[in-house]
Amino acid sequence: MSASHRNAPPAPQRRRFLAALGAGIALPACAVSAAAAPKRAAAAVDTAARPVPTPAQLAWQREELSMFVHFTVNTFTDREWGDGTESPQVFAPTRLDARQWARAASQAGFASMVLTAKHHDGFCLWPTATTAHSVAASPWREGRGDLVREFVEACRAEGLRTGVYLSPWDRNHPRYGSGQEYNDVYIAQLTELLTRYGPMTEVWFDGANGEGPGGRRQTYDWPRIHATVRRLQPNAVMFSDAGPDVRWVGNESGSAGAVNWSTVDPARVPAPGVNDPWTTEALQQGDPDGAVWRPAETDVSIRPGWFWHARESDRVRSADNLLELYFNSVGRNSKLLLNVPPNREGLFDAPDLAALAGFHARRTALFADDLLRRARVRASGGRDAAAVLDPDPDRHWQADARSGWLEFALPEPVQFDVVRLGEAIAHGQHVGAWRLQAHAGEDWRTVAWGSTLGHCRLARMAPVRAQRLRLMIDFAYDTPRIAQVSLFRGAAAFAPGKRADDHGDA
Numbered sequence: 001m002s003a004s005h006r007n008a009p010p011a012p013q014r015r016r017f018l019a020a021l022g023a024g025i026a027l028p029a030c031a032v033s034a035a036a037a038p039k040r041a042a043a044a045v046d047t048a049a050r051p052v053p054t055p056a057q058l059a060w061q062r063e064e065l066s067m068f069v070h071f072t073v074n075t076f077t078d079r080e081w082g083d084g085t086e087s088p089q090v091f092a093p094t095r096l097d098a099r100q101w102a103r104a105a106s107q108a109g110f111a112s113m114v115l116t117a118k119h120h121d122g123f124c125l126w127p128t129a130t131t132a133h134s135v136a137a138s139p140w141r142e143g144r145g146d147l148v149r150e151f152v153e154a155c156r157a158e159g160l161r162t163g164v165y166l167s168p169w170d171r172n173h174p175r176y177g178s179g180q181e182y183n184d185v186y187i188a189q190l191t192e193l194l195t196r197y198g199p200m201t202e203v204w205f206d207g208a209n210g211e212g213p214g215g216r217r218q219t220y221d222w223p224r225i226h227a228t229v230r231r232l233q234p235n236a237v238m239f240s241d242a243g244p245d246v247r248w249v250g251n252e253s254g255s256a257g258a259v260n261w262s263t264v265d266p267a268r269v270p271a272p273g274v275n276d277p278w279t280t281e282a283l284q285q286g287d288p289d290g291a292v293w294r295p296a297e298t299d300v301s302i303r304p305g306w307f308w309h310a311r312e313s314d315r316v317r318s319a320d321n322l323l324e325l326y327f328n329s330v331g332r333n334s335k336l337l338l339n340v341p342p343n344r345e346g347l348f349d350a351p352d353l354a355a356l357a358g359f360h361a362r363r364t365a366l367f368a369d370d371l372l373r374r375a376r377v378r379a380s381g382g383r384d385a386a387a388v389l390d391p392d393p394d395r396h397w398q399a400d401a402r403s404g405w406l407e408f409a410l411p412e413p414v415q416f417d418v419v420r421l422g423e424a425i426a427h428g429q430h431v432g433a434w435r436l437q438a439h440a441g442e443d444w445r446t447v448a449w450g451s452t453l454g455h456c457r458l459a460r461m462a463p464v465r466a467q468r469l470r471l472m473i474d475f476a477y478d479t480p481r482i483a484q485v486s487l488f489r490g491a492a493a494f495a496p497g498k499r500a501d502d503h504g505d506a
């Protein structure tokens with residue numbers, strides 16, 4: 001989305017540069033960004049003021065996996081950005097079945113789906129009163145179809161929550177660029193989407209706008225847009241570069257910051273589409289002192305493009321590559337919004353379905369057996385240390401100071417190569433430096449370390465065999481509350497490497 005695409009179609013070099021910023025999960029503590037370093041003396045922290053998520057933000061993050069669906073006239077014209085001159089006649093999927101999409105998503109462990117109800121070309125996937133440029137003017141279902149309805153009904157039948165993407169940039173609508181008049185149209189479109197189809201859990205505002213010189217420039221009325229969503233769907237989160245509830249992660253290559261705070265200073269990214277020198281870092285890393293809770297969403301496509309193109313069907317990400325994305329997004333305190341675009345029949349394609357199934361199989365196998373489950377746990381202080389072995393994300397060890405440790409003793413040695421750590425984020429995100437140590441001989445050896453934790457931190461390492469382990473929380477901005485410490489074995493089999501499905505990301 002956004003900054004990288006603001007004035008022109010995606011620039012590969014910028015993508016690569018942005019991806020590089022998020023690369024590498026095992027940074028030495030001394031190499032982590034300045035944003036991770038404590039900025040204030042411990043005694044000066046006003047802990048009462050640290051932000052916490054709303055119930056909607058908490059539910060959004062705990063889903064971990066959401067599926068994006070890009071589908072419109074572009075699917076039929078073979079373009080990524082339509083210019084608004086497409087005839088609605090081209091929109092003619094022959095076997096469209098939203099249940100097939102929803103089934104694939106739910107079987108692969110995804111909890112929600114977000115549909116492009118209108119992309120930049122302005123074609124609306126639902127019959128709207130705001131324009132004739134919609135499915136009502138297409139041959140699909142003889143002009144009587146409503147794809148947003150079929151989508152939400154399919155998702156609900158599969159137990160998935162639903163969201164909509166409604167591009168503010170509209171290259172077809174005659175009122176675009178008129179100011180107030182287009183803003184009225186946009187609000188009317190939002191109102192239709194948010195009143196006709198039941199609960200929506202996410203509303204996605206794209207910051208992309210490629211209007212060049214001589215193009216029609218439109219100033220969006222963000223306060224009115226946000227107020228409309230809040231009034232009509234108070235339980236939905238709103239996504240954009242600037243939130244207000246969920247922020248863009250700053251690239252489209254599937255990498256959150258290795259340091260990633262869910263708190264931000266809103267002044268650093270004040271509006272969607274702003275591209276200051278510091279924007280990418282602010283989106284990637286957040287800010288430990290940020291006054292606002294605005295977690296990062298990692299949107300990335302299973303194919304090189306966002307829309308389906310026949311020529312890309314041999315470049316679908318592999319199951320291993322999807323697992324890699326999972327480590328780099330969910331495993332870095334973000335949420336993965338993975339795009340799977342339907343083909344011209346209106347179905348998910350065979351290679352995409354195979355990759356999703358493989359991803360699910362690998363992920364569930366890897367995380368099936370928590371090797372730490374049978375440990376005895378001691379803590380430096382505080383209460384309920386054993387709660388870190390319970391997967392309930394609300395049960396947690398609360399330390400009695402702003403640093404501390406947990407020690408684990410297992411009945412016999414185990415071999416592991418992944419650790420999953422998590423904070424009880426309902427109480428905020430506070431940990432700024434941690435180390436995992438294994439007891440070897442007389443000494444403790446550090447086997448993984450980093451800065452932020454948040455809802456989920458996954459770290460991989462060369463296989464370690466140990467019977468005693470400890471997690472050191474070296475620094476936190478408020479009393480650490482650790483909800484999960486788990487160990488797994490098997491990640492070594494999925495070591496990243498250059499493959500045909502490499503889209504040039506980290």
Ligand code: FUL
Pocket residue numbers: 001002005080206207208299306
């Ligand atoms: C970008 C858009 O320009 C792409 O087409 C896509 O929708 C992506 C998710 O966001 O800004």
